[in-house]
Amino acid sequence: MIIRKDNIFLLQTKNSSYFMQVLPSGHIEHIHYGASLISELQYEEILKNEEGESEVLSEMAKVLEIKHKNEGGNMVVYSPEVYPMCLEVMPLEMSGFGKGDIREPFVELTHADGVTTCDFLFESAVISDEITPLETLPCSYDDGKRDGVAEMGTDAVIPAYMADHAKQLVITLKEREYDIRLKLIYKVYPECNTITRSSKLINDSNEKVRIDRLLSNQIDFQQTGFKLTSFHGRWADEMGETSSVCKAGKVVNEELAAGESGSRSNPFTMLSMPDTTETAGDCYGFNLVYSGNHYSSLSSNGTFLSRFVSGIQPVGFEWNLEPGETFEAPEAVMTYSKKGFGGMSRSMHDFVRKHIVRGTWRDKERPILINNWEATYFNFNQNSLLRIAKEAAKAGIELFVLDDGWFGQRNDDHAGLGDWVVNTKKLPDGLKGLAEKINALGMKFGLWVEPEMVNENSDLYRAHPEWAVKVPGHHHSVGRTQMILDMTRTDVQEYIIDALSKVFSSANISYIKWDMNRIFSDRFSLELPAERMKEFQHRYYIGLYRVMKTLTEKFPDILFEGCSAGGNRFDLGILSYFPQIWASDDTDAVCRMDIQRGYSYGYPASTQGAHVSAVPNHQTLHVVPLETRFSVAAFGCFGYELNLGELSDEQKKQVADQVEFYKQWRKVFQFGDFYRLDKYRFMVVSKDKSLAVALIFQKESRPNNDYLALKTMGLADDKVYEVANRQIKINVKAFGSLINTMAPIHVKQDGIIHGIIARHYKMHGEKDEAVATGSLLNSCGARLNPDYGGTGYGEDTRMFRTNDARLYVFAEITE
Numbered sequence: 001m002i003i004r005k006d007n008i009f010l011l012q013t014k015n016s017s018y019f020m021q022v023l024p025s026g027h028i029e030h031i032h033y034g035a036s037l038i039s040e041l042q043y044e045e046i047l048k049n050e051e052g053e054s055e056v057l058s059e060m061a062k063v064l065e066i067k068h069k070n071e072g073g074n075m076v077v078y079s080p081e082v083y084p085m086c087l088e089v090m091p092l093e094m095s096g097f098g099k100g101d102i103r104e105p106f107v108e109l110t111h112a113d114g115v116t117t118c119d120f121l122f123e124s125a126v127i128s129d130e131i132t133p134l135e136t137l138p139c140s141y142d143d144g145k146r147d148g149v150a151e152m153g154t155d156a157v158i159p160a161y162m163a164d165h166a167k168q169l170v171i172t173l174k175e176r177e178y179d180i181r182l183k184l185i186y187k188v189y190p191e192c193n194t195i196t197r198s199s200k201l202i203n204d205s206n207e208k209v210r211i212d213r214l215l216s217n218q219i220d221f222q223q224t225g226f227k228l229t230s231f232h233g234r235w236a237d238e239m240g241e242t243s244s245v246c247k248a249g250k251v252v253n254e255e256l257a258a259g260e261s262g263s264r265s266n267p268f269t270m271l272s273m274p275d276t277t278e279t280a281g282d283c284y285g286f287n288l289v290y291s292g293n294h295y296s297s298l299s300s301n302g303t304f305l306s307r308f309v310s311g312i313q314p315v316g317f318e319w320n321l322e323p324g325e326t327f328e329a330p331e332a333v334m335t336y337s338k339k340g341f342g343g344m345s346r347s348m349h350d351f352v353r354k355h356i357v358r359g360t361w362r363d364k365e366r367p368i369l370i371n372n373w374e375a376t377y378f379n380f381n382q383n384s385l386l387r388i389a390k391e392a393a394k395a396g397i398e399l400f401v402l403d404d405g406w407f408g409q410r411n412d413d414h415a416g417l418g419d420w421v422v423n424t425k426k427l428p429d430g431l432k433g434l435a436e437k438i439n440a441l442g443m444k445f446g447l448w449v450e451p452e453m454v455n456e457n458s459d460l461y462r463a464h465p466e467w468a469v470k471v472p473g474h475h476h477s478v479g480r481t482q483m484i485l486d487m488t489r490t491d492v493q494e495y496i497i498d499a500l501s502k503v504f505s506s507a508n509i510s511y512i513k514w515d516m517n518r519i520f521s522d523r524f525s526l527e528l529p530a531e532r533m534k535e536f537q538h539r540y541y542i543g544l545y546r547v548m549k550t551l552t553e554k555f556p557d558i559l560f561e562g563c564s565a566g567g568n569r570f571d572l573g574i575l576s577y578f579p580q581i582w583a584s585d586d587t588d589a590v591c592r593m594d595i596q597r598g599y600s601y602g603y604p605a606s607t608q609g610a611h612v613s614a615v616p617n618h619q620t621l622h623v624v625p626l627e628t629r630f631s632v633a634a635f636g637c638f639g640y641e642l643n644l645g646e647l648s649d650e651q652k653k654q655v656a657d658q659v660e661f662y663k664q665w666r667k668v669f670q671f672g673d674f675y676r677l678d679k680y681r682f683m684v685v686s687k688d689k690s691l692a693v694a695l696i697f698q699k700e701s702r703p704n705n706d707y708l709a710l711k712t713m714g715l716a717d718d719k720v721y722e723v724a725n726r727q728i729k730i731n732v733k734a735f736g737s738l739i740n741t742m743a744p745i746h747v748k749q750d751g752i753i754h755g756i757i758a759r760h761y762k763m764h765g766e767k768d769e770a771v772a773t774g775s776l777l778n779s780c781g782a783r784l785n786p787d788y789g790g791t792g793y794g795e796d797t798r799m800f801r802t803n804d805a806r807l808y809v810f811a812e813i814t815e
Helices: 040-048 050-064 147-152 340-356 382-395 430-440 459-463 490-505 530-554 589-600 626-633 649-671 732-741 752-760 774-779
Strands: 002-005 008-012 016-022 028-035 107-110 120-128 167-175 180-189 194-203 209-221 226-234 237-246 249-254 269-272 283-288 294-300 306-312 319-321 326-328 332-337 369-371 399-402 444-449 509-514 559-562 580-582 608-613 637-641 673-678 681-685 691-697 720-725 729-731 762-764 769-773 805-812
Touching: 002 050, 002 120, 002 167, 008 050, 008 167, 008 180, 016 050, 016 332, 028 050, 028 209, 028 332, 194 209, 194 340, 209 283, 209 332, 226 249, 226 294, 226 306, 237 249, 237 294, 237 589, 269 340, 283 294, 283 306, 283 340, 319 326, 319 530, 332 340, 340 673, 369 382, 382 399, 382 430, 382 649, 399 509, 430 444, 444 490, 490 509, 490 530, 589 608, 589 626, 589 673, 589 681, 608 626, 626 649, 626 691, 626 805, 637 649, 649 681, 649 691, 720 774, 729 732, 732 752, 769 774
Parallel strands: 369 399, 369 637, 399 444, 444 509, 509 559, 559 580, 580 608, 608 637
Antiparallel strands: 002 008, 008 016, 016 028, 107 209, 120 167, 167 180, 180 194, 194 326, 194 332, 209 306, 209 319, 226 237, 226 269, 249 294, 269 283, 283 332, 294 306, 673 681, 681 691, 691 805, 720 769, 720 805, 729 762
């Protein structure tokens, strides 16, 4: 809901309010963003009585606006007409340098006459029921569907905030001295407590203006001491959580120069008070619908105000805006919860699932896949692939994915990128023949591509060296022996669209993994004049988004998964085209616990690719039990990445059992509400709260632990649940020489007799079962059977070693 009374604006979601007003000077004062300023009853009354809103909004503004009555020492007074207003102490919707606001600016311009002062003042505002897309960049959308409304049934009394569709507010500001306009665009998604902002600069003058900075979001808070939490890492170790409290100065989360949203610094950030917890306290979530270099900062000044801004990284960016042209900044996303980090996350997840991800696969359960990469790397042929596929089909796996090495002269990572023609030495029947054989096994067929790249040793580079990103006549740097194709060029975009269209049409392809395995260097385009070279990075993404949009619309039934050396480009820009992204090249379940937990703050499980791989793990050499690898990977878009043919018969049975279990609970895993119980426990709960799955991970085993309890979140207090653990079978070899405490004869550890016993006799793991109300489970939890403690083992004892895991399922009892 968006309400306007004169020049006072209230943007209202289910549980949050965004409040602002136009000042006599023409600037827009940001009054409040956070907890709802009106009750649900007031919400209903305002909707029914348009005139009744006037008193409510006016009185709210009087209570909350800044009471600035005196000139502030050595501050700058904006104008005698509005004396003593100093912009430095005003919470504003947007700001620029030059008129006394010396804090972090929203916009920086250089005019043709060299002037850098920015003074944008209110001109008009339009509220609309129509959500209009950006023209050059991806952004959120609204299809009018409301899951919560549907679940209530036709006879239910539907709250206004749930029936209310998304609304849009566009505020137009005019530069006081120049014929330039700035549009601030707000979209309100009431049911998921989310508001988006973007900005658009329009040059109506007769002279060029240079944009030095145009951000997407600015929130001024009337307090300091917020904690900014951001997520950092590197290749194969993404999404490490880091927090800093800002009482003064500035805290920054940015991707400075990589050219990608980044494994080093993800664009998702959180603001909270230092005492905020998972379940209580103020928490704000912010993100950016963009895949390039990003910038977010939280700053606090001497007047006890805080400012959060986010948008395109200003360093290395410029844009020359000619007369009559428009520049669009990426869309920023924000949500608020007073129920801590968990409440914020679930609102953000709902928003991403319904208003960012789109297309055929948005609400569709994702198939269980097998990827051949870690099984074969480049060394494969049709027969070796089919052997893996046959084992996968026996286990019930639904999709076979052929990774790198199927095209051109691609026998290693030194050649072939850009040559999207099948290598018939490896695949004599081509992609079509292989896909038909895979389909005959009852599985779908998928393929890996890396279309933004080219090797110097390729037919494409030899034909078009000018298409590669490099500085002519200069030494250039490479990553993974490959170069980036210049996506600012229309001819490069058309080549990729045409080449991939031929590949995607050549066989029955159901899935595409779109990779991008290096960051940017030596940014240069032969198509851009020197004065526009700092436009390169943003123009690259405008071109890339055009390619992605064209191909996903041309092949709507293909499931696309993004990848960029794992999580190097895990962002809402990519998710606007590809409904899921490979979360990390690190498949070690222990590492993935932290990585997937980091992603869970801002991204739903349905967007995260997660696989079971071989041990020792190829990235860490850790040896982690197969059940743990499955339990962690199940909290995502699930698959396997190993040679199934090399597993033992026992392990193959385990895989088949895991696949069957995942299919049964897949909808809950992928689309349930996500809860972080503590650092090493996750839980997902179905939207109707009838089903749930919880994970307990044993980071470090300690002896004599009889006190483990599973305290849940998200279950309905008034429902009764049947609780049970996922039962497993245990190989007696896991007990080593302890077998001799039970065996009638001495058994040498790992000897022949030990092996014979292990093949023919499996021990049953513990069986935990209970019936309890959701209230009991949420408040107290269920006491679990004891761990093995060195003094005896029975079928009621849990073998819970370091790096072991257990899954527990909850099903509502309806009779």
